[in-house]
Amino acid sequence: MAFLSRSRIVIGTLSAFALLAWFAWHQGWGSSPKKYLTTTVSVENLEETVLASGVVKPFQQVSVGAQVNGQLKSLKAELGDTVRQGQLLAEIDPLLPQNELLKSRAALLSVRAQYKARQAMIRQYELDFRRKQSLVASEAGSRADLEIAEAQLHSSRAELASLAAQISQAEIEIRIAEVNLGYTRISAPMDGEVIAVVTRQGQTVVSAQSVPTLLILARLDRMTVEARISEADVVRVKAGQAVSFNILGDPDRRFTSHIRAVEPAPESIARQDQMQGAGGATAGGADAAVYYNALFDVPNEDRSxxxxxxxxxxxxxxxxxxATTVSVAALGKRGADGRYEVRKLVNGQPQTVQVTTGLRNDLNVQVLDGLKEHDEVVLGEEPEPQ
Structure with missing residues (x-):
């Protein structure tokens, strides 16, 4: 009997413990407290920026071409040379332009000789006309002969005027031939450096359809950056705004400047005009991305x-x-008054507070009220271990 009594006591005790454990689990006593992903409110300098990719170009660039046909007789500049405005860069064989000039001068001499001969004939016709006029007045000559003499005189004067016009035309042809001869000596239109040699010495250039390029000059002491700004951001980008950039070859160095201008039309407009002028379809479509060029200049004394x-x-x-800042990810629902809900951690438990925001970028936002430095705010809940 004593053994049975002790067994009942043990069984009853174990049942009580099991019931108590079940009750504790059901009430959540055995569950671990929730863990939150948090961030701390901090004070720092905050910037709102627009990011874009750009292309570095010379501040000034000129393609030096030939305006006459002929063989490139000599090239006076090489790749990388520094040249001054007016410096001789190249010479084209002047034989053809020289012959054209000689031909024009000979034509002028011929026309002037014809003009003098016509002047002599006019003097003869004037004397003949006066003589026949006197004979008719004294009734010793024929009126018909007088009319013929008068017609010859007027015709010769008209031919003399035509020859005078031909002399002017011949003089113009000489000036054109002189200019063309001058085009065989190609000089630098500006100070700069030779960044490309397109035509080599000995090649023949033909300028009938378009001006062939011989060299490309550029000013490299100052560069222009064309930054491609998307249509979503261009409304906020204006001339005078500060800008900085780096290059792939030296990512740690920051170049600074200010925007000089924002082009009023997208960069694709030139291509569209060219295609329409050629009878082709318009470049791009309704879904094509549109970019506007923001231009700014930067010194380049070290040629980097x-x-x-x-x-x-x-x-x-x-x-x-x-500025008092917090991660943008901490912002919750926005109210009708423009304020945002943020869950602030107080004694390990989140409490919802309303905050007023100011300047923001892609990562952080300025908090004007509702939070202070070192406050912890909730970003989310840590996932429970499986």
Whole structure:
């Protein structure tokens, strides 16, 4: 009997413990407290920027071409040479233009000789006309002969006027031939450096359809960056805004400048005009991305920037010094008054507070009220272990 009594006591005790454990689990006593992903409110300088890619180009670039036909007789500049405005760069064989000039001068001499001969004939016709006029007045000559003499005189004077016009035309032809002869000596139109040699010495250039390019000159002491701004951001980008960029070859160095101008039309408009002029379809479609070029200049005394380099551009829209900031991910629902819900962690438990925001970028937002430095705010809940 004593053994049975002790067994009942043990069984009853175990049942009580099991019931108590079940009740504790059901009430959540055994569950671990929730863990939250949090971030801390901090004070820092905040900037709002527009990011864009750009292309580095010379501040000034000129394609030096030939305006006459002929063989490139000599090339006076090589790739990388520094040249001054007016410096001789190339010479085209002048034989054909020289012959044209000699031909024009000979034509002028011929016309002037004809003019003098016509002047002598007019003097003869004038004397003949006066003589026949006197004979008719004295009734000793024929009126018909007088009329013929008068017609010859007027015709010769008209031919003399035509020859005078031909002399002017011949003089113009000489000036054109002199200009063409001068075009055989090609000079630098500006100070700069030779960045490309397109035509080599000995090649024949033909300028009948278009001006063939011999050299490309550029000013490399100052470069222009064309930043491609999307249509979504271009309304916020204006001339005078601060801008910075780096290049792929030297990502740690930041170049700074200010926007000089924002082009009023997208960069694709030139291609569209060319295709329409050629009878082709319009480039791009309704879904094609549209970009506008923002232009700014930067000194390049050390020649670290080269033409056609890619630039990673950042346009500064606005900035705040020592702003109270929090991660954009902490912002919750926006109310009708423009304030946002943020869950602030107090004694390990989240409490919803309303905050007023100011300047923001892709990562952080300025908090004007509702939070202070070192406050912890909830970004989300940590997933429970499986």
């Amino acid at each position: 920037l080269r033409t056609s380099m890619t630039a990673q551009v950042s346009v500064l829209l606005d900035s705040v010094q020592k």
